Amino acid sequence: MAAAATAFAEDVASAANPEVDDLRLGIVGAGKFGTTVARAAIAAGYDVAISGSGPADDIALTVDVLAAGAHAATTDEVVRHADIIVLAVPTHRFRELPGDQFAGKILIDAMNYWQPVDGDDPELTAALGGTSTIVQGHFPTARVVKSLNQLGYHQLEETQRPMGEPDRIAIGAAGDDRLAVRRVMRLLDRLGFDPVDAGPLKNGSALEPDGSPIAATYSAEQLSELVSLRTARN
Amino acid sequence: MKTLEFGLDTFLPVTVDAAGLPIRGDQVIRNTVQEAIVAETVGIDSFNIGEHYRKEFMDSASHVVLAAIASRTERIRLGTAVTVLSTQDPVRLYTDFATLDAVSNGRAQLIVGRGSLTESFPLFGFDLADYEELFEEKLDLLVRLLREQPVTWSGNFRSSVTDQFVSPPIAEGHIPTWVGVGGSPQSVVRAARFGLPLMLAVIAGKPERFAPYVELYKRALQQYGQPELPIGLHSLGFVAETDDEALEIQWPYYKEQFDWAARERGWRPPTYEQFLAEVDHGSMYVGSPETVANRIAAAMQALSLSRFDLLYAVGRIPHDQRIATIELYGREVIPRVRELLAATPEADHAPAVVRS
Numbered sequence: 182m183a184a185a186a187t188a189f190a191e192d193v194a195s196a197a198n199p200e201v202d203d204l205r206l207g208i209v210g211a212g213k214f215g216t217t218v219a220r221a222a223i224a225a226g227y228d229v230a231i232s233g234s235g236p237a238d239d240i241a242l243t244v245d246v247l248a249a250g251a252h253a254a255t256t257d258e259v260v261r262h263a264d265i266i267v268l269a270v271p272t273h274r275f276r277e278l279p280g281d282q283f284a285g286k287i288l289i290d291a292m293n294y295w296q297p298v299d300g301d302d303p304e305l306t307a308a309l310g311g312t313s314t315i316v317q318g319h320f321p322t323a324r325v326v327k328s329l330n331q332l333g334y335h336q337l338e339e340t341q342r343p344m345g346e347p348d349r350i351a352i353g354a355a356g357d358d359r360l361a362v363r364r365v366m367r368l369l370d371r372l373g374f375d376p377v378d379a380g381p382l383k384n385g386s387a388l389e390p391d392g393s394p395i396a397a398t399y400s401a402e403q404l405s406e407l408v409s410l411r412t413a414r415n
Numbered sequence: 416m417k418t419l420e421f422g423l424d425t426f427l428p429v430t431v432d433a434a435g436l437p438i439r440g441d442q443v444i445r446n447t448v449q450e451a452i453v454a455e456t457v458g459i460d461s462f463n464i465g466e467h468y469r470k471e472f473m474d475s476a477s478h479v480v481l482a483a484i485a486s487r488t489e490r491i492r493l494g495t496a497v498t499v500l501s502t503q504d505p506v507r508l509y510t511d512f513a514t515l516d517a518v519s520n521g522r523a524q525l526i527v528g529r530g531s532l533t534e535s536f537p538l539f540g541f542d543l544a545d546y547e548e549l550f551e552e553k554l555d556l557l558v559r560l561l562r563e564q565p566v567t568w569s570g571n572f573r574s575s576v577t578d579q580f581v582s583p584p585i586a587e588g589h590i591p592t593w594v595g596v597g598g599s600p601q602s603v604v605r606a607a608r609f610g611l612p613l614m615l616a617v618i619a620g621k622p623e624r625f626a627p628y629v630e631l632y633k634r635a636l637q638q639y640g641q642p643e644l645p646i647g648l649h650s651l652g653f654v655a656e657t658d659d660e661a662l663e664i665q666w667p668y669y670k671e672q673f674d675w676a677a678r679e680r681g682w683r684p685p686t687y688e689q690f691l692a693e694v695d696h697g698s699m700y701v702g703s704p705e706t707v708a709n710r711i712a713a714a715m716q717a718l719s720l721s722r723f724d725l726l727y728a729v730g731r732i733p734h735d736q737r738i739a740t741i742e743l744y745g746r747e748v749i750p751r752v753r754e755l756l757a758a759t760p761e762a763d764h765a766p767a768v769v770r771s
Contacts, residue, residue, distance in 0.1 A: 242638055243600040243631060246627055246631040247627050297531075300542065
């Protein structure tokens with residue numbers, strides 16, 4: 182399915198002019214991953230609001246140093262700020278957020294479940310379609326797109342390349358809401374990666390890293406083929 | 416003039432003998448005491464032991480091993496890297512290390528953190544989800560025990576204490592306690608809030624990428640009205656006479672270690688290219704004394720460090736080769752790092768004495 186990459190390019194051409202895309206982004210989670218995404222988004226021209234688990238003041242210094250230009254806020258403020266929200270909280274804590282927290286929003290599930298860090302979670306372990314299907318279940322009114330979970334936080338920073346450059350590293354996006362997936366793909370493109378439509382949310386398991394310290398990286402073509410391979414097996 | 420400290424770290428891995436067969440766990444512990452004695456003779460400042468509960472590591476009771484080392488040495492500082500504070504009891508931790516401080520005549524130190532493996536949580540009946548709260552609460556009690564007794568304290572995860580004295584008493588400033596962090600901004604800010612020095616654990620990637628965390632720490636210290644405090648780095652490595660020899664010795668054991676983890680957890684095993692990339696510009700300090708010294712000096716400059724601890728040898732490298740690497744680290748690497756750093760202008764200073 183190398184066609185996936187071509188389809189995206191055509192999509193960009195025919196969709197609403199990317200220049201008038203709403204360049205606001207919300208991030209829930211101000212740990213090493215959340216702040217890294219914030220930094221990348223600021224560099225790509227986004228207006229970023231970011232929250233931690235408490236008041237904005239708790240993360241003000243962290244945001245100022247690690248994601249200068251983003252504004253520290255509460256989670257409610259972050260959700261009001263943008264249509265697209267990145268969920269970057271520790272996996273064993275996402276259920277602390279109320280089920281209607283992200284109603285109507287495009288929610289990028291960037292979380293990975295890793296037992297040594299998150300402890301035993303039978304629900305996540307048993308999820309055949311990947312952990313994002315459980316996240317969608319917890320936030321039923323959100324438009325969940327699994328993405329931004331494939332790379333370690335330092336890889337995200339170090340491997341991004343400007344739009345238009347050839348042979349960029351690819352990041353996949355899986356989701357049932359096709360419009361949401363398209364918007365996320367345009368975000369990925371701006372952040373510095375070749376986006377790959379990985380299909381419906383239940384294909385999300387194909388995007389889950391194996392947990393090794395150095396995540397595998399793929400071109401768009403390689404990732405499309407990998408997703409086909411992995412989903413055909415299921 | 417910033418006081419620089421150079422230490423060694425170990426998890427007491429089960430090593431292999433000349434025939435490639437694993438030696439007994441109790442022998443590993445006695446070998447480690449020997450390794451620490453060698454460390455002192457070559458002028459290394461500290462010897463720091465981890466905390467795991469696994470078949471492959473013999474570091475489950477660091478204070479006992481450190482006490483054994485104490486009675487056979489005079490000068491080398493004796494510490495942990497790291498003490499998994501969340502699953503420890505702060506009162507017991509205090510008693511263990513205050514007693515170590517007494518038998519060693521004031522040489523005990525701690526780094527408290529989570530470590531990268533979390534087997535102590537289920538083993539001792541703690542929930543990983545409580546990690547943050549556990550750490551915060553226990554750090555609070557530990558710091559109070561270290562700084563000012565008697566202590567009155569209450570929390571959610573252990574019984575409270577009222578006007579409690581815990582023995583033995585320690586002199587002011589003893590048992591310097593550092594906070595080990597892996598890159599979570601919250602942990603960095605917490606260390607500053609408690610007024611504790613920061614130990615960065617970087618086992619992969621360019622050390623320079625932690626420069627923003629160093630800035631965060633310094634600004635947080637200012638925000639909390641704390642004095643400037645030292646910053647250190649813990650990384651992995653191996654030193655031999657030449658670069659080629661170091662790579663040749665270290666690679667098979669590194670590969671073996673990661674191949675096991677890969678099989679157990681379904682990872683892809685690392686390639687030699689990835690290993691070389693880490694050696695070249697990442698966080699594996701493997702090579703000749705000159706190579707390793709230059710890499711350490713570069714990291715210390717980039718991150719304003721006054722402490723560097725090397726986890727000497729990755730994997731089951733035999734005892735005699737561990738001794739050899741310790742000798743090279745002490746006799747050649749450390750003096751060369753000091754030379755390289757002395758030759759460059761100082762950006763800032765940290766106090767020589769660390770209040771616990």
